Amino acid sequence: MINLPRDISSEKNLNDLILEVKNLRVSIETIDKRVEVLRGVDLKLKRGEVTAIVGESGSGKTTLAQAIIGVLDTPPVFIESGEIFFEGVKIFPQKERINFRGQGINMVFQEPLVSLNPVYTIRKQLEESIEVQGLHMKKKEIEEELKKILSDLMIRDAERVLNSYPHQLSGGMRQRVAIAMSMIQKPKLLILDEPTTGLDLLVQRKIIQLLLKLRSEFGTTLLIITHDLAVAANMADRMYVMYAGKIVESGTKEQVIRNPLHPYSKMLRDSVPSGYKDSGPLRVTEGNPPDISNLPSGCPFHPRCPVAMDICRKEEPSRKIVEDREVLCWLYDGK
Amino acid sequence: MMENKILEVRDLEVKFPVKSKLFSPKEEKFKTVIDKVSFSIVEGETFGIVGETGSGKSTIAKTLVGINYPSGGEIYLLGRKINFNRKSDLIFLRKNVGIIFQDPVGSLNPKLRIFDIILEGLNFEEKYTKEEKKSKVLEIAKKVGLNESKLYSYPSELSGGEKQRVSLARAIISPKKILILDEPTSSLDVSIQAQILNLLQNLKKELNLTYIFITHDFNVIKYMCDRLGVLYYGRMLEISEVKDAYENPLHPYTKDLMNANITIEGTSGFESELEMGEPERNGCIYLNSCRFKMDVCRSDPPLIQLNARYVKCWLYEESRREEYAKVNRGT
Numbered sequence: 001m002i003n004l005p006r007d008i009s010s011e012k013n014l015n016d017l018i019l020e021v022k023n024l025r026v027s028i029e030t031i032d033k034r035v036e037v038l039r040g041v042d043l044k045l046k047r048g049e050v051t052a053i054v055g056e057s058g059s060g061k062t063t064l065a066q067a068i069i070g071v072l073d074t075p076p077v078f079i080e081s082g083e084i085f086f087e088g089v090k091i092f093p094q095k096e097r098i099n100f101r102g103q104g105i106n107m108v109f110q111e112p113l114v115s116l117n118p119v120y121t122i123r124k125q126l127e128e129s130i131e132v133q134g135l136h137m138k139k140k141e142i143e144e145e146l147k148k149i150l151s152d153l154m155i156r157d158a159e160r161v162l163n164s165y166p167h168q169l170s171g172g173m174r175q176r177v178a179i180a181m182s183m184i185q186k187p188k189l190l191i192l193d194e195p196t197t198g199l200d201l202l203v204q205r206k207i208i209q210l211l212l213k214l215r216s217e218f219g220t221t222l223l224i225i226t227h228d229l230a231v232a233a234n235m236a237d238r239m240y241v242m243y244a245g246k247i248v249e250s251g252t253k254e255q256v257i258r259n260p261l262h263p264y265s266k267m268l269r270d271s272v273p274s275g276y277k278d279s280g281p282l283r284v285t286e287g288n289p290p291d292i293s294n295l296p297s298g299c300p301f302h303p304r305c306p307v308a309m310d311i312c313r314k315e316e317p318s319r320k321i322v323e324d325r326e327v328l329c330w331l332y333d334g335k
Numbered sequence: 336m337m338e339n340k341i342l343e344v345r346d347l348e349v350k351f352p353v354k355s356k357l358f359s360p361k362e363e364k365f366k367t368v369i370d371k372v373s374f375s376i377v378e379g380e381t382f383g384i385v386g387e388t389g390s391g392k393s394t395i396a397k398t399l400v401g402i403n404y405p406s407g408g409e410i411y412l413l414g415r416k417i418n419f420n421r422k423s424d425l426i427f428l429r430k431n432v433g434i435i436f437q438d439p440v441g442s443l444n445p446k447l448r449i450f451d452i453i454l455e456g457l458n459f460e461e462k463y464t465k466e467e468k469k470s471k472v473l474e475i476a477k478k479v480g481l482n483e484s485k486l487y488s489y490p491s492e493l494s495g496g497e498k499q500r501v502s503l504a505r506a507i508i509s510p511k512k513i514l515i516l517d518e519p520t521s522s523l524d525v526s527i528q529a530q531i532l533n534l535l536q537n538l539k540k541e542l543n544l545t546y547i548f549i550t551h552d553f554n555v556i557k558y559m560c561d562r563l564g565v566l567y568y569g570r571m572l573e574i575s576e577v578k579d580a581y582e583n584p585l586h587p588y589t590k591d592l593m594n595a596n597i598t599i600e601g602t603s604g605f606e607s608e609l610e611m612g613e614p615e616r617n618g619c620i621y622l623n624s625c626r627f628k629m630d631v632c633r634s635d636p637p638l639i640q641l642n643a644r645y646v647k648c649w650l651y652e653e654s655r656r657e658e659y660a661k662v663n664r665g666t
């Protein structure tokens with residue numbers, strides 16, 4: 001096992017890339033064929049930034065996150081090709097396993113009830129994530145560390161939470177415990193898969209506040225995976241929009257929300273109701289998200305696209321650069 | 336206001352028995368899930384009910400179609416008092432009130448074809464022949480935008496949005512006055528949610544329906560509803576026009592909710608830190624989380640009427656309005 005150098009970050013410029021994904025292709029083996037889930041994804045995360053990946057179910061958001069941290073179910077899921085760099089070090093493909101998890105990249109999974117062990121108390125599980133760092137702390141120090149992280153996460157009755165089992169806590173509390181567990185190791189990059197989905201409004205806001213606080217206090221880089229455009233709009237600096245296994249648009253939050261280039265990003269934005277009742281129907285076309293095992297010819301969005309042209313049905317668009325943003329659409333061909 | 340009250344709920348109370356402890360089996364305990372909730376619904380409006388998980392939103396919905404029985408209070412539908420122990424009253428209730436549940440998977444029988452599932456909605460109606468029933472199903476499928484070829488598949492072959500359309504078709508195939516929508520879009524993707532919301536708006540106009548819309552999504556409530564009621568641990572804390580509730584919320588809880596709501600326009604009010612406490616059963620239910628708490632809040636406030644709005648908060652009692660105005664200026 002190769003260990004990453006520990007304080008590589010301090011000497012580097014703060015604007016450097018913490019994570020780079022190049023042309024990542026992932027497919028799932030089914031009984032009769034291989035289905036491509038990610039069809040060439042490029043991603044660049046800047047240190048200290050909050051990046052959001054938005055898209056609907058089946059677009060490959062979660063697969064991308066799992067591929068980055070290396071927890072894909074292989075088989076049936078395979079990484080076909082592509083490279084992943086973390087702080088300039090190639091972490092995939094590598095012959096030897098590299099120790100980048102924990103203090104390097106950490107992930108909070110979508111359903112905390114599944115990622116917490118049901119037969120251990122929260123205390124036991126949090127202690128474990130301190131112990132794996134190999135710092136040989138005394139029992140008392142560990143206890144203090146736990147109390148501190150829980151109060152940072154605005155959990156007031158820390159003693160009760162530490163002594164309970166996961167099923168005894170509410171959804172919001174479990175989510176906070178899961179975040180606490182991954183924050184204990186002070187990762188440089190934290191990936192959060194749908195961090196607020198299914199939580200109540202007030203809890204959702206608390207979690208968002210908290211994550212932004214982590215970023216400003218510890219300089220953690222955040223990668224947020226969500227289907228909720230409002231969450232992305234309130235947290236992210238940079239946004240990537242995914243559709244059918246490809247990134248169809250990227251840009252800063254303001255660019256993507258205020259002035260989306262790709263028709264799909266426009267549709268996503270217009271799907272979120274924002275006005276009162278008399279503000280007219282929502283501008284959305286009929287149709288469903290595509291079936292990845294049976295993608296339409298050409299651009300996979302063309303059956304739902306309000307501005308589809310002939311070429312969209314025949315050929316898949318390649319990446320175009322428009323005003324320093326990347327977009328995958330024939331509309332911007334030759335501009 | 337001389338508007339037509341289609342449904343009136345007075346002091347509705349729902350209690351569920353709590354499992355007694357192993358060694359005291361005779362002692363029966365009840366948990367009050369809905370605590371003296373009153374509201375009325377005007378014909379043709381969309382009334383929203385918002386609340387957090389466990390606030391009793393779905394319990395109200397289920398009570399209004401007779402799945403749960405109330406343990407206290409009165410429900411008047413079209414002026415007729417519903418006696419939940421009388422079968423004819425329950426049939427009257429179910430003939431006029433339809434419901435769509437949140438989970439489209441759990442509410443469709445996996446062993447029936449879509450055609451038969453939609454047909455279930457006509458079980459009450461005995462007057463139709465087989466041909467008439469078939470044409471009715473085809474007609475309603477067209478109305479909800481369901482492709483005819485899908486009518487002969489099973490629920491597992493349909494996408495989430497299509498399943499919700501099937502639930503909708505089943506609910507309105509026999510004419511209904513009121514349709515209860517219990518989180519109809521929260522399991523759907525945003526673009527599919529938008530399709531369903533548009534469909535609901537059109538159907539309402541076409542069939543003169545009255546909606547009770549239950550959700551925890553504030554952007555959806557704002558877009559769909561005329562009035563809303565805010566529910567917190569089984570108590571209705573505020574009933575207002577949607578515009579009033581968003582621009583000038585009365586109850587401290589509503590204020591907190593509106594402050595916490597996030598839109599795609601970006602950050603609204605992230606400046607204040609929220610303290611969330613446990614609900615207080617003896618007294619104002621929001622006491623432990625409230626920013627404006629006073630001594631009087633240790634007793635449960637009455638539902639106070641302010642013009643067309645209702646609020647369950649001591650701040651709005653006649654003698655305290657000035658005090659409140661001072662507090663409000665201070666913030």
